Amino acid sequence: MSKVLLTNVAAVVKKGARPLLKRGAIRQMKTPAVVPFDANLFSAWFESLSAIGATPEGGVNRPFGSKEDRQVRAWLLQVANQERLTTSVDAIGNIWGTRAGTEPLPAIVIGSHHDSVPYGGRFDGPLGVLIALSVIAAITKAGISTRHPLTFVSFTAEEPNPFGLSTLGSRTVAGRLTPDVLWQTQSSDGTVLQDAVRAVGGDLNQVLQARRSDQDIAAFLELHIEQGLRLIRSSTPIGVVTGICGIYRERVVITGQANHAGTTLLPDRHDALLAGAQVALAVESAVAALGKDDVIGTVGTFRIEPGAINVIPGMCELVLELRTGHREDLDALRADLDARFAAIAQSRGITLVRSVLLDQAAQPLDAFLQETLQTSARNLDIPYRDLFSMAGHDATHMASLTRAAMLFVPSVGGKSHCPEEFTPLEDICRAAQVLIHSVLALDENLDRQDGIS
Numbered sequence: 001m002s003k004v005l006l007t008n009v010a011a012v013v014k015k016g017a018r019p020l021l022k023r024g025a026i027r028q029m030k031t032p033a034v035v036p037f038d039a040n041l042f043s044a045w046f047e048s049l050s051a052i053g054a055t056p057e058g059g060v061n062r063p064f065g066s067k068e069d070r071q072v073r074a075w076l077l078q079v080a081n082q083e084r085l086t087t088s089v090d091a092i093g094n095i096w097g098t099r100a101g102t103e104p105l106p107a108i109v110i111g112s113h114h115d116s117v118p119y120g121g122r123f124d125g126p127l128g129v130l131i132a133l134s135v136i137a138a139i140t141k142a143g144i145s146t147r148h149p150l151t152f153v154s155f156t157a158e159e160p161n162p163f164g165l166s167t168l169g170s171r172t173v174a175g176r177l178t179p180d181v182l183w184q185t186q187s188s189d190g191t192v193l194q195d196a197v198r199a200v201g202g203d204l205n206q207v208l209q210a211r212r213s214d215q216d217i218a219a220f221l222e223l224h225i226e227q228g229l230r231l232i233r234s235s236t237p238i239g240v241v242t243g244i245c246g247i248y249r250e251r252v253v254i255t256g257q258a259n260h261a262g263t264t265l266l267p268d269r270h271d272a273l274l275a276g277a278q279v280a281l282a283v284e285s286a287v288a289a290l291g292k293d294d295v296i297g298t299v300g301t302f303r304i305e306p307g308a309i310n311v312i313p314g315m316c317e318l319v320l321e322l323r324t325g326h327r328e329d330l331d332a333l334r335a336d337l338d339a340r341f342a343a344i345a346q347s348r349g350i351t352l353v354r355s356v357l358l359d360q361a362a363q364p365l366d367a368f369l370q371e372t373l374q375t376s377a378r379n380l381d382i383p384y385r386d387l388f389s390m391a392g393h394d395a396t397h398m399a400s401l402t403r404a405a406m407l408f409v410p411s412v413g414g415k416s417h418c419p420e421e422f423t424p425l426e427d428i429c430r431a432a433q434v435l436i437h438s439v440l441a442l443d444e445n446l447d448r449q450d451g452i453s
């Protein structure tokens with residue numbers, strides 16, 4: 001079996017792409033699952049999907065609204081239909097595919113997103129979508145009927161995009177974006193969001209109908225690459241995510257004084273660039289002073305004016321971002337930065353105006369779902385560890401409307417949002433087995449646990 005698969009994989013892998021399988025990987029794998037996971041089927045799907053928008057470097061380029069985004073959508077609908085799922089595209093373009101349950105219960109939903117950052121990797125997003133399809137296929141193939149409907153979802157535009165609305169699909173489902181905001185949104189080149197949404201099968205006129213509640217969805221499960229090094233460094237194949245960080249963004253505009261670069265002596269300068277550099281360093285120092293794993297900060301954009309070789313910069317604009325696991329840490333960081341920025345302003349004789357761009361709270365994930373994932377891993381004798389996510393995900397928003405949980409699989413080299421993204425098939429299969437067991441356990445227990453966790 002694995003020989004056939006290896007031949008197929010070798011035939012479709014593009015130049016530069018790393019093969020998904022290591023020779024002999026499947027033969028060495030422990031398969032304790034009662035319901036077998038079809039690694040061959042998954043691999044064939046993964047290679048087909050990775051061919052859409054494939055780049056010479058071995059990654060994919062499938063930003064929201066691109067031709068490749070639309071091609072992936074058509075491919076997903078075709079596969080879901082082949083798997084005899086009832087498919088639909090909602091008003092924001094999210095793709096859903098459902099296998100009916102035997103009782104009138106809300107669905108257990110599994111999924112992620114299929115768009116990529118520009119020139120990104122093959123795993124961020126699509127892995128979770130294909131695992132969702134594969135898990136449902138495995139349960140169906142095993143002839144198991146479930147009380148809850150089982151649904152796969154692939155969300156629209158999870159990654160940052162020219163419309164400035166990442167996690168567009170899941171935020172809309174969670175009712176966190178109002179129709180007013182959606183209608184007013186346009187990209188930097190003037191394309192209105194409605195046109196982009198229409199092109200992927202949605203329609204903002206119906207957008208309220210895309211909202212879901214816990215009456216529709218009993219639980220949401222997302223598998224994703226870790227995008228860090230904690231699993232690899234601890235040689236652990238699976239991470240059970242405990243929560244997703246809060247994200248705070250602030251624009252800082254520093255006004256100094258533009259002046260002649262030759263004739264203005266150091267004591268007479270009010271250099272906005274140097275003040276901005278101190279602000280960036282202050283963010284790093286404040287984060288380091290807290291010294292916590294779930295606190296990080298970055299200055300990711302930096303612009304100066306007038307930007308002339310012989311002029312002292314008179315203006316500097318930057319955006320800082322703080323990611324924290326707890327509101328108290330964000331409050332402490334902000335207080336620390338207040339003091340540091342005031343000292344910079346005073347010492348350089350500049351003014352500093354700050355405006356908040358985003359203040360998205362940290363999102364704990366559901367305790368009962370985490371426990372189910374942990375128990376499944378233990379029963380399957382698959383090592384796991386708990387992890388807090390420092391990256392945002394669709395699960396952040398799904399957790400606001402229903403129980404939600406996430407599994408991480410290792411990112412080799414900690415690489416993500418680049419063509420080098422890679423997760424070994426052995427790890428993917430282990431995570432899939434945990435998901436299959438968890439879905440079946442949830443199907444048995446979920447509606448009997450209400451009010452417990």
Ligand SMILES: [Zn+2]
Nearest residue numbers: 124125158224
């Ligand atoms: Zn992602």
